[in-house]
Amino acid sequence: DAGITQSPRHKVTETGTPVTLRCHQTENHRYMYWYRQDPGHGLRLIHYSYGVKDTDKGEVSDGYSVSRSKTEDFLLTLESATSSQTSVYFCATGLAGNEQFFGPGTRLTVL
Amino acid sequence: GENVEQHPSTLSVQEGDSAVIKCTYSDSASNYFPWYKQELGKGPQLIIDIRSNVGEKKDQRIAVTLNKTAKHFSLHITETQPEDSAVYFCAASSGASNTGKLIFGQGTTLQVKP
Numbered sequence A: 001d002a003g004i005t006q007s008p009r010h011k012v013t014e015t016g017t018p019v020t021l022r023c024h025q026t027e028n029h030r031y032m033y034w035y036r037q038d039p040g041h042g043l044r045l046i047h048y049s050y051g052v053k054d055t056d057k058g059e060v061s062d063g064y065s066v067s068r069s070k071t072e073d074f075l076l077t078l079e080s081a082t083s084s085q086t087s088v089y090f091c092a093t094g095l096a097g098n099e100q101f102f103g104p105g106t107r108l109t110v111l
Numbered sequence B: 001g002e003n004v005e006q007h008p009s010t011l012s013v014q015e016g017d018s019a020v021i022k023c024t025y026s027d028s029a030s031n032y033f034p035w036y037k038q039e040l041g042k043g044p045q046l047i048i049d050i051r052s053n054v055g056e057k058k059d060q061r062i063a064v065t066l067n068k069t070a071k072h073f074s075l076h077i078t079e080t081q082p083e084d085s086a087v088y089f090c091a092a093s094s095g096a097s098n099t100g101k102l103i104f105g106q107g108t109t110l111q112v113k114p
Helices: none
Strands: A004-007 A010-012 A019-025 A033-036 A042-050 A053-056 A064-070 A071-079 A087-094 A100-102 A106-110 B004-007 B010-014 B019-026 B032-040 B047-049 B056-059 B062-067 B072-077 B086-093 B102-104 B106-111
Touching: A004 A087, A010 A019, A010 A100, A019 A087, A019 A106, A033 A064, A042 A064, A042 A071, A042 A087, A042 B004, A042 B086, A071 A087, B004 B010, B004 B086, B010 B019, B010 B072, B019 B086, B019 B106, B032 B062, B047 B056, B047 B062, B047 B086
Parallel strands: A010 A106, B010 B106
Antiparallel strands: A004 A019, A019 A071, A033 A042, A033 A087, A042 A053, A064 A071, A087 A100, A087 A106, B004 B019, B019 B072, B032 B047, B032 B086, B056 B062, B062 B072, B086 B102, B086 B106
16 A cells, blocks of 8 residues: 555544545556445445546445546545544555555544 | 445454454355455555455465355454454455446454464
8 A cells, every 4th residue: 555645644624614535646556446434334435436537426425526637646525524424534546357455544523 | 235244243363263254245246355454543455355266265374265156255364363453354346347346344353362
């Protein structure tokens, strides 16, 4: 995961504010993913990208949007943060064939 | 919908003993099954994976077995060490192969007691 960074690593925000999380990779991987991790739920896919400007929804996409304007960057936006979006967010990248490699995570708290 | 069930949720073993974690999946089209280890405060790390054309794969003290007929796969850790203590996740590929999507199990917290 040395080639995947996430920023910020920690964030506290208030309900109703917009929040953007950034994932940056130096691996030149085609695929990028955003997950959230909550106790008892494992990792759940929010959105993913299969190329620049090509994105699609995962299983828990409501309240989230993404953008990918460059191969190396994948942004996750919470348009109006809610307390239910308090979680740890992980970015992952992958090549064809399903192998995925994870970043260090962002801990988000929505008050 | 597609689902991966993982058991047990917690597992405690003595150092040197073996540990086994089991997963079942629902999508008969799944053909890739990775296992991840997550240490406290870090992102999950891929430790071993298996594809549907193989029944078993080993890497030193870690092995994974796959039974496609029964739709279950297992992680086996032999000669456990305290540094094996972590949360382990199984996953199964989902949807079209060109998406690379994975469905994850709920995780198993493994504690290896010295």
